[in-house]
Amino acid sequence: TQLLEQSPQFLSIQEGENLTVYCNSSSVFSSLQWYRQEPGEGPVLLVTVVTGGEVKKLKRLTFQFGDARKDSSLHITAAQPGDTGLYLCAGRLAGGSYIPTFGRGTSLIVHP
Amino acid sequence: GAGVSQSPSNKVTEKGKDVELRCDPISGHTALYWYRQSLGQGLEFLIYFQGNSAPDKSGLPSDRFSAERTGGSVSTLTIQRTQQEDSAVYLCASSLGGGRLNEQFFGPGTRLTVL
Numbered sequence: 427t428q429l430l431e432q433s434p435q436f437l438s439i440q441e442g443e444n445l446t447v448y449c450n451s452s453s454v455f456s457s458l459q460w461y462r463q464e465p466g467e468g469p470v471l472l473v474t475v476v477t478g479g480e481v482k483k484l485k486r487l488t489f490q491f492g493d494a495r496k497d498s499s500l501h502i503t504a505a506q507p508g509d510t511g512l513y514l515c516a517g518r519l520a521g522g523s524y525i526p527t528f529g530r531g532t533s534l535i536v537h538p
Numbered sequence: 539g540a541g542v543s544q545s546p547s548n549k550v551t552e553k554g555k556d557v558e559l560r561c562d563p564i565s566g567h568t569a570l571y572w573y574r575q576s577l578g579q580g581l582e583f584l585i586y587f588q589g590n591s592a593p594d595k596s597g598l599p600s601d602r603f604s605a606e607r608t609g610g611s612v613s614t615l616t617i618q619r620t621q622q623e624d625s626a627v628y629l630c631a632s633s634l635g636g637g638r639l640n641e642q643f644f645g646p647g648t649r650l651t652v653l
Binding site for chain 1: 542571573578579580581582583586594629631637640641642643644645646647
């Protein structure tokens with residue numbers, strides 16, 4: 427079983443649409459990170475959230491950490507073709523190792 | 539360069555052969571991680587180095603996999619007697635330390651294909 431479940435697995439939308447990607451678990455995390463990966467490259471960190479209920483904004487991207495620190499969401503407003511990529515969440519278990527556990531990712535395609 | 543580099547970028551090998559994958563982390567980063575990424579499977583943790591020691595190698599899938607790090611810098615991941623199920627992209631990442639807030643910087647990966 428996957429410790430971090432991401433949904434949806436695939437998303438194909440038109441430029442200008444809004445979307446939300448989810449990262450859910452039954453475990454509590456001390457921190458959670460979101461990465462974006464483009465083809466042929468390694469993942470690049472977008473944000474780290476550590477406090478339950480925390481909301482962070484990065485231009486058109488809004489990240490939220492659940493109150494119980496078991497889930498997170500990424501919302502993109504007015505998606506652009508440059509947002510295309512694989513979005514990965516990664517969490518470090520509370521009281522556990524500092525090695526992050528990754529979800530399987532959400533593959534996003536934004537059509538012009 | 540300023541980022542994490544990996545070589546080769548692509549490797550095609552025959553089943554049963556040994557392969558070595560190399561990772562050059564960012565200078566000054568003490569922590570180094572190896573991951574494996576298969577289609578639709580996310581990133582699978584393999585091994586973590588702090589300096590030259592590997593306090594966590596719990597992710598290595600079998601004894602055919604080994605890794606070392608020398609001089610607190612370059613790391614090599616070796617796969618012996620490769621199998622077709624070893625085909626994947628192998629990613630290396632480094633960070634300043636191993637703490638929960640440390641950002642991991644990833645290399646572009648080595649795509650391994652075992653025929």
